[in-house]
Amino acid sequence: MSHTPRLTSGYVFKRYLNAKRLRERVGPPVPPGGFVLFTASNYPDPPETAEGLAVDKKAEFLTYLVPGFDVLDWEDYFSGFPVMTTFEPPTFTFNGIDMTIPNPDYLGLPYYNETAFYIVEGDPLNGRYNTTSGGTQFLQNMATTALGGAFEAQAAAMYFDPPISCFGAYLTDLGDFTGVFTLRLIASDDSFTDFVLSTGGEAGGKLTFWGFIDTDKTYKQITFYCSAGVTEGFGMDDVIFGPLSMVDVP
Numbered sequence: 001m002s003h004t005p006r007l008t009s010g011y012v013f014k015r016y017l018n019a020k021r022l023r024e025r026v027g028p029p030v031p032p033g034g035f036v037l038f039t040a041s042n043y044p045d046p047p048e049t050a051e052g053l054a055v056d057k058k059a060e061f062l063t064y065l066v067p068g069f070d071v072l073d074w075e076d077y078f079s080g081f082p083v084m085t086t087f088e089p090p091t092f093t094f095n096g097i098d099m100t101i102p103n104p105d106y107l108g109l110p111y112y113n114e115t116a117f118y119i120v121e122g123d124p125l126n127g128r129y130n131t132t133s134g135g136t137q138f139l140q141n142m143a144t145t146a147l148g149g150a151f152e153a154q155a156a157a158m159y160f161d162p163p164i165s166c167f168g169a170y171l172t173d174l175g176d177f178t179g180v181f182t183l184r185l186i187a188s189d190d191s192f193t194d195f196v197l198s199t200g201g202e203a204g205g206k207l208t209f210w211g212f213i214d215t216d217k218t219y220k221q222i223t224f225y226c227s228a229g230v231t232e233g234f235g236m237d238d239v240i241f242g243p244l245s246m247v248d249v250p
């Protein structure tokens, strides 16, 4: 069962009640450092569905969370086509966290806009697709060239305030280009860890789950970037983020 309260700001979110949550932990114990990574990828059968190892890994991730949190699944986020033309509101408040996706100017247009490559889509597009059960919509992103380059300010990024202790999302269509695709996780103390999610040369349409919990440190930003000279289009859906109180560990 789920709740779909409609906010005055015009978007709808799903509440994940985790009704079938396992009673026992199915993944690794939380180490002394507090950080546990959950990630897996596969090519769904049939294509453009949420199926396989990535789904199994998400289920493992969910056993570490306290039920009742909200999920950003992009469903009903503006209707019609294009289903989204701008980020309004630019901040998504879920589970007590304000998550902001910057939308700076890019070659004279807002970075996320319906005439370039960035939008909430209602149909599969070039290997990017919805992963929400019963849903259709997802956020399409484009990771630009390497950090430090001319487009660093436009790198696909999410800022969290207050900083988060857990995160999980489906990413679609990683790796169907020639460069390295990296997720940078930036902690509240400005330290960061880079996670290489693909070294390129793969078929389109891959489904990836990427998530973590950390009972020690908190994180203020996630940025996606590529090796120099390339860009990578990817979808994002069913985004979960929250505070330490959302993490269920002994």
Ligand SMILES: [Ca+2]
Pocket: 073, 074, 075, 130, 131, 132, 135, 136, 137, 138, 237, 238
């Ligand atoms: Ca969705």
Ligand SMILES: [Ca+2]
Pocket: 127, 172, 173, 174, 175, 176, 177, 232, 233, 234
């Ligand atoms: Ca891609």
